Amino acid sequence: MGIKNLFSVISEEAPDAVKTGEIKNHFGRKVAIDASMSIYSFLIAVRSDGQQLMNETGETTSHLMGMFYRTLRMVDNGIKPLYVFDGAPPKLKSGELAKRFARRGEATEAHEEAKETGTAEDVEKFSRRTVRVTREHNAECKKLLSLMGIPYIDAPTEAEAQCAVLARAGKVYAAASEDMDTLCFETPILLRHLTFSEQRKEPIQEIHLSRALEGLGMDRKQFIDLCILLGCDYLEPIPKVGPNTALKLIREHGTLEKVVDFIQNDPKKKYVIPDDWPYQDARELFLNPDVRDSDHPDCDFKWEAPNIEGLIQYLVTEKGFNEDRVRSGAARLQKNLKTAQQSRLEGFFKPVARTDAEKANLKRKHDEKIQEQKKRKKDEAKAKKEAKARPRGAG
Numbered sequence: 340m341g342i343k344n345l346f347s348v349i350s351e352e353a354p355d356a357v358k359t360g361e362i363k364n365h366f367g368r369k370v371a372i373d374a375s376m377s378i379y380s381f382l383i384a385v386r387s388d389g390q391q392l393m394n395e396t397g398e399t400t401s402h403l404m405g406m407f408y409r410t411l412r413m414v415d416n417g418i419k420p421l422y423v424f425d426g427a428p429p430k431l432k433s434g435e436l437a438k439r440f441a442r443r444g445e446a447t448e449a450h451e452e453a454k455e456t457g458t459a460e461d462v463e464k465f466s467r468r469t470v471r472v473t474r475e476h477n478a479e480c481k482k483l484l485s486l487m488g489i490p491y492i493d494a495p496t497e498a499e500a501q502c503a504v505l506a507r508a509g510k511v512y513a514a515a516s517e518d519m520d521t522l523c524f525e526t527p528i529l530l531r532h533l534t535f536s537e538q539r540k541e542p543i544q545e546i547h548l549s550r551a552l553e554g555l556g557m558d559r560k561q562f563i564d565l566c567i568l569l570g571c572d573y574l575e576p577i578p579k580v581g582p583n584t585a586l587k588l589i590r591e592h593g594t595l596e597k598v599v600d601f602i603q604n605d606p607k608k609k610y611v612i613p614d615d616w617p618y619q620d621a622r623e624l625f626l627n628p629d630v631r632d633s634d635h636p637d638c639d640f641k642w643e644a645p646n647i648e649g650l651i652q653y654l655v656t657e658k659g660f661n662e663d664r665v666r667s668g669a670a671r672l673q674k675n676l677k678t679a680q681q682s683r684l685e686g687f688f689k690p691v692a693r694t695d696a697e698k699a700n701l702k703r704k705h706d707e708k709i710q711e712q713k714k715r716k717k718d719e720a721k722a723k724k725e726a727k728a729r730p731r732g733a734g
Contacts, residue, residue, distance in 0.1 A: 349551050353551045356546055357547075358547075369512055370512055371513075372502070373502055373517075373518065377409070421505070425496070488646070499526075500630050504524075506526045513529065514526040514528070514530070522546065567618050651669075
């Protein structure tokens, strides 16, 4: 799930933190990708007639199709992907996972019912909710990546946290995931939409943590507290606390401890904190996740030449893929993984630190931009109000 509404909060409050661009802009970069999130999106997106793709023997192949062709697209664009797989979920997450499992059970029943009575849209909607990534999906994708010559590593727990470690150490340029909580694990740069298909025409979003913190006027701890309030994977959100309220509460009170104190002592009893809400544990999981250091032997990785005959055996003979397309893909892999060895120029030059005067100037520009946005919103709301208040037929 990630963090609810975090992207829109950052876009509004810290617009300089978000860049959008084409996939080719990332030529020559190494990127650590959250594998489980990618496989989940392949299982949902790579479909035919609302169903996951299957071979003649009835085995699901959506995840392999997505992993093969979307990875190929990245390599075609000069990106060197490294996949990071989830380990066991932290204990605190198991409560949220149990709820998801229950919702999935309900969705399975609703899916069966929709097949009997519902529209095509209903069937599609409920079938997506029943999707889950299994150990088998992971194992098959790992086998495919090995044959493609693409490295992968296993995280002790959360893949996003391990991706962030590698990005902070400079072993990769960025962490790639659709989950915004990757920023809570302190990746300097988060890339989103990297594993989407070309047909979706979605630009790659590049989110810079330091600029987000600067724009929000928060340190990392306050940012994590804001994310917990917005709603994260570890805890249920506080009812009636939306993004604007969450932002206001952290800005006014500074820490979750003080926010909780304020809510509990509020005579109006406007908000009610859920009975079981161990926010300090959730914060600790973001601040000190179970990860391996970047110099740990398990964090060593390198790109190899693809095993073309192995790919044919696995994808064509065993999984029923088209041989010509697999051979052509393998040839592109072989050619492009060599080309991607060229490094980007930025690897040779260290960025020059900004002077205090430059920082002050940037902050002033940013504050002006925020004030402008707020004024525009206010004016729009006022114009709407006046338009509603006008008697019908008035010009």
